[in-house]
Amino acid sequence: MSAPRFNPRGVFAIFASEMARTRRTLLQSVATPVLTTALYFVVFGSAIGSRMQEIGGVAYGAFIVPGLIMLSLLTTSIVNASIGIYFPKFTGTIYEILSAPLSAIEVVVGYVGASTAKSVVIGLIILATAAFFTPLDIDHPFMMALFLVLTAFTFSLFGFIIGVWAKTFEQLNFVPALVVTPLTFLGGAFYSIDMLPPFWRTVSLFNPVVYLISGFRWSFHGSGDVPLAASLGFMTGVIGLCLGALVWIFRTGYRLKP
Amino acid sequence: MSIISIAGVGKTYGKFTALHDVDLQIERGEIFALLGPNGAGKTTLISIVCGAVSMTRGAVTIDGADILRDYRVTRRKIGLVPQEIALDIFATVWSTVSFSRALFGKPADKAYIERLLRDLALWDKRDSKIIELSGGMKRRVMIAKALAHEPSILFLDEPTAGVDVELRRDMWGLVRRLRESGVTIILTTHYIEEAEEMADRVGIMKSGALVLVDEKRALMRKLGKRRLVLTLAEPLAAPPPSLAGWPVEIEQDGRHIAYTISDDAEKGAAQIIQRLGEAGVHIKDMAMSESSLEQIFVDLVGAAA
Numbered sequence: 091m092s093a094p095r096f097n098p099r100g101v102f103a104i105f106a107s108e109m110a111r112t113r114r115t116l117l118q119s120v121a122t123p124v125l126t127t128a129l130y131f132v133v134f135g136s137a138i139g140s141r142m143q144e145i146g147g148v149a150y151g152a153f154i155v156p157g158l159i160m161l162s163l164l165t166t167s168i169v170n171a172s173i174g175i176y177f178p179k180f181t182g183t184i185y186e187i188l189s190a191p192l193s194a195i196e197v198v199v200g201y202v203g204a205s206t207a208k209s210v211v212i213g214l215i216i217l218a219t220a221a222f223f224t225p226l227d228i229d230h231p232f233m234m235a236l237f238l239v240l241t242a243f244t245f246s247l248f249g250f251i252i253g254v255w256a257k258t259f260e261q262l263n264f265v266p267a268l269v270v271t272p273l274t275f276l277g278g279a280f281y282s283i284d285m286l287p288p289f290w291r292t293v294s295l296f297n298p299v300v301y302l303i304s305g306f307r308w309s310f311h312g313s314g315d316v317p318l319a320a321s322l323g324f325m326t327g328v329i330g331l332c333l334g335a336l337v338w339i340f341r342t343g344y345r346l347k348p
Numbered sequence: 349m350s351i352i353s354i355a356g357v358g359k360t361y362g363k364f365t366a367l368h369d370v371d372l373q374i375e376r377g378e379i380f381a382l383l384g385p386n387g388a389g390k391t392t393l394i395s396i397v398c399g400a401v402s403m404t405r406g407a408v409t410i411d412g413a414d415i416l417r418d419y420r421v422t423r424r425k426i427g428l429v430p431q432e433i434a435l436d437i438f439a440t441v442w443s444t445v446s447f448s449r450a451l452f453g454k455p456a457d458k459a460y461i462e463r464l465l466r467d468l469a470l471w472d473k474r475d476s477k478i479i480e481l482s483g484g485m486k487r488r489v490m491i492a493k494a495l496a497h498e499p500s501i502l503f504l505d506e507p508t509a510g511v512d513v514e515l516r517r518d519m520w521g522l523v524r525r526l527r528e529s530g531v532t533i534i535l536t537t538h539y540i541e542e543a544e545e546m547a548d549r550v551g552i553m554k555s556g557a558l559v560l561v562d563e564k565r566a567l568m569r570k571l572g573k574r575r576l577v578l579t580l581a582e583p584l585a586a587p588p589p590s591l592a593g594w595p596v597e598i599e600q601d602g603r604h605i606a607y608t609i610s611d612d613a614e615k616g617a618a619q620i621i622q623r624l625g626e627a628g629v630h631i632k633d634m635a636m637s638e639s640s641l642e643q644i645f646v647d648l649v650g651a652a653a
Contacts, residue, residue, distance in 0.1 A: 094420060094453065103450035107439075114438055182434030186493070189398040190451045191423040348361070348401050 100192045104200025105207075108174050112208050119170075119208065120215060123162040127216045130158050131223040134280060145282050148311050151224035156307040157279030158220065160241065163213045164274060164299070167242050168266045171205035171249030176256050179346070188347055194340035202246045209242035227310070234309035240325050241302055245270075247332035254345050273299045278307075283315045298324060349412060351376040351501060351532050352397065357406030359392055359556075366392045368557040369406065374501075374534060379527055381543035381564075382536040383645055384553035390536035391431060393553070394503045398428045410501070424452055427494035431505040431536075433486045435493075437479040441470055444478065445492045452497035461496065468492050468522070484515045491522070502526060504535040508542060520546055540645050552648055560648060567644060574609040575637045576617050581630035588627035594620065605629075 112119045135151035142150040178184040187197060220226060228234050249266075256262040277299030283291050294300055295316070304314035305321025314321065339346060352374035359367040367389045374380050382390045395401035397408050399419060408415045410422040436444060445461055465471045468488045473481060478489065487507075494502060504523070508516040523533055523546055537543055543550055543564065551561040560567070583602030587594070595608040607620050624631060 097420065097453045099450045099453050099455065103447050107436075107447055110443070111438075177436075181436065182430070182432055183436060185395075185398075185400045185428065185430050185434060186448060186451060188400040189423060189426065189428050191420040191453055192451070343402050 094191075097190075097192050097196055100190055101196045101200045101203075104187070104197065105204045108170075108201060108204030109207070111174075112170075112204075120212060123166060123212050124215055124219050127158055127162060127219050128223075130154070131220065135223050145285075146311065146313050149224065152226060153282075153307075153311070154280055155217070155220045155224065155226065156310050157274070157277075157303050159213050159216050159238075160277075160299070160303050160306055161271070161274045161279055162216055163209055163238070163241055164245050164270050164302070165266045166212050167205055167209040167245035168249035168252060168270060170208050171202055171246040172253035172256065172262050172266075174201045174205055175250055175253035176259075176262055179253075184346070194336070198247075198250060198336060202243065202250050205246035205249060206239065206242045209246065210238055213238050213242065229312040230309040234306070237302075237306045237309055237321075237325075240329075241306070244325055244328050244332065247329065247336065251332060251335050251339070254339055257345070270299075273297055274303070278303050278315055298328070301325075350374055351411055352534075353409045354393070354397065355407050357393070357396060357408060358404050359389075359396065359401065360404045366556050367396075367403075368555075370558045372551060372558060372561060374532060375549075377527065377530060377532055378548045379523065379533045379535070379546050380549050380551065381547035382534065382551045382553060383538065383540065383543055384536075385538060387555075388553040389556040390553050391505055392556075394428070394505055394534060394536060398426055398503060399423055400428070420453075424497065425500045427497065427499035427502045429490050429494045429502070429504045429507060431509060433483070433490060435478045435486060435489060438477055440475055440477055441465065441481070441489055441492075442474040444489065445496050448493040449496035454497045460498070464492050464495055467525075469518075484511055487511060487515070491519075495526075500530065501532045501534070504533065506536055506538070508537070508539060516542075552645060554648075573638075576607045576609055576620070577635045577637065578605045578607070578621075578624070578631050579603060579633040579635075580605060581632045584629065588624065588629060590623045590627055591620065596620070 131151070131154075134154055138150075144150065145153045178187060192200075217226070252262065252265050256264075276294065277297045278294070279299075283294040283300060286294060301316055301321045301324035304316045305318055305325070308314035308318050308321070338344070350373035352372075354370055354372040354374075356369045356371060357367060358365070358369045370389075370393060372393075382393070384390050392401060396403045397410075397415065399415065399422075410425055413421045415422045439447070442461070442465070445465065446456065449461065450456070462471065465474055468491060470485065470488055470492060473485060478486060481489065491504075491507075507523075508519050511519070520542070523535070527533055535542070535546070547564050549561065550564050550567055552559050577599075580603055584598060584605065585602055587596050587598060587605065597606045598604070599606050605624070607617070609617060621631065621634075
């Protein structure tokens with residue numbers, strides 16, 4: 091029985107439809123993170139940062155840029171991907187995705203690909219916004235781009251899983267609002283964990299976001315709180331866990347296909 | 349070869365069995381109506397064939413291709429209109445129908461989508477958002493989406509539930525036109541009138557089991573009843589002795605005598621009239637009634653309960 095082995099039009103249809111949804115909510119999708127970042131720079135970069143010393147030879151305004159980008163990137167990736175798959179479940183339009191000639195991988199590529207693309211664009215917009223407030227030197231631009239894409243991809247995968255798991259809008263917001271944001275604030279977005287007392291520094295090493303911010307900061311300034319290999323290893327581990335969870339979801343049909 | 353072959357398909361949710369090992373063959377080009385009360389398993393069965401629900405056991409083939417192993421082939425041939433209206437309310441008619449076509453791997457074809465929207469009286473609304481449409485129009489958009497990839501099989505799950513009479517007639521017209529163009533149609537309904545009006549064959553489901561499948565006309569012939577009701581000039585307390593053993597009943601305080609017509613050539617309508625005349629019973633009026641598919645359905649579902 092002859093059959094196409096891949097359905098690129100179907101994947102692109104999901105991708106384009108998700109991007110169209112962002113265009114419909116442009117103010118919420120783009121303006122909000124840009125405004126939030128600008129406010130952070132005004133408060134922490136200019137008002138408070140001007141009274142702070144350099145951290146590791148980097149001006150405080152420039153020091154917080156990787157953390158601020160990460161803060162938006164993590165929440166945006168999770169929210170975009172989780173709403174992407176939760177919304178069809180909520181409205182019932184998921185029937186069309188489930189009955190289309192698409193493999194599980196193609197469905198994930200469509201939704202997670204769109205979420206990753208949107209998050210990377212937002213990350214770049216925040217980077218451009220930061221450049222208005224502080225001079226930016228990026229020591230390792232290729233690695234910076236790699237971290238940006240990998241983080242957006244990883245947390246879009248995670249967001250997709252949350253979207254499948256969530257039964258209510260409240261559950262959908264639970265992880266980004268009550269887990270990711272606090273972990274990012276406590277993960278060295280605005281400080282180096284080296285500035286903490288030894289006990290809290292050790293506790294911080296159990297915070298996964300430390301590894302993301304540290305690696306991203308290394309790509310900017312050439313130094314981070316933890317070794318680069320630890321950051322990359324952490325990212326690879328999370329991607330592996332997310333892919334494992336997705337394989338299980340599609341094999342069992344968990345909250346997606348009765 | 350049947351276009352759809354369903355063999356031993358069952359579905360259980362924990363301890364609850366939603367579908368009991370269903371066997372069914374759907375022939376190419378026919379309109380097949382799946383009847384049954386709510387919760388009978390109609391939607392579960394068609395959702396399994398379309399890929400939206402996993403089966404617990406059994407096998408389904410479309411044109412000989414297995415729906416699990418060859419899902420890319422089989423799903424391209426199927427269009428599904430679900431019972432509930434499920435649409436992205438912020439999308440436009442044109443974009444949502446085009447999305448459906450692309451989702452099924454078909455290249456963009458503006459001329460086809462235009463023809464489809466014109467056929468469904470949606471062309472003037474092509475740039476309108478779904479949220480701006482009436483309920484009837486939304487239902488037509490659902491049909492347009494199901495037909496966007498030019499399927500050869502169309503599943504309509506309760507297509508006219510909650511729609512007005514005019515739209516129902518329009519839908520029936522559309523279904524007939526689709527069949528004329530070679531599309532095989534499977535519809536679930538609990539409007540017996542709908543099945544009676546359109547179906548070639550009927551399947552009746554009850555509590556997750558397919559209790560009967562037959563051609564509609566054969567079903568009505570086999571299970572349908574024709575009754576001759578005679579209005580008498582003078583009331584009768586009991587049928588005359590010459591009609592002993594005949595399937596007759598006295599009704600309306602003796603003013604009517606009702607006779608269920610059988611295939612027995614010796615006990616036809618003419619004979620009963622003749623015997624009544626010989627017994628001195630004067631007939632004032634007569635009326636013939638035929639049981640509808642609805643009565644057959646109620647009898648069958650009641651008997652299976």
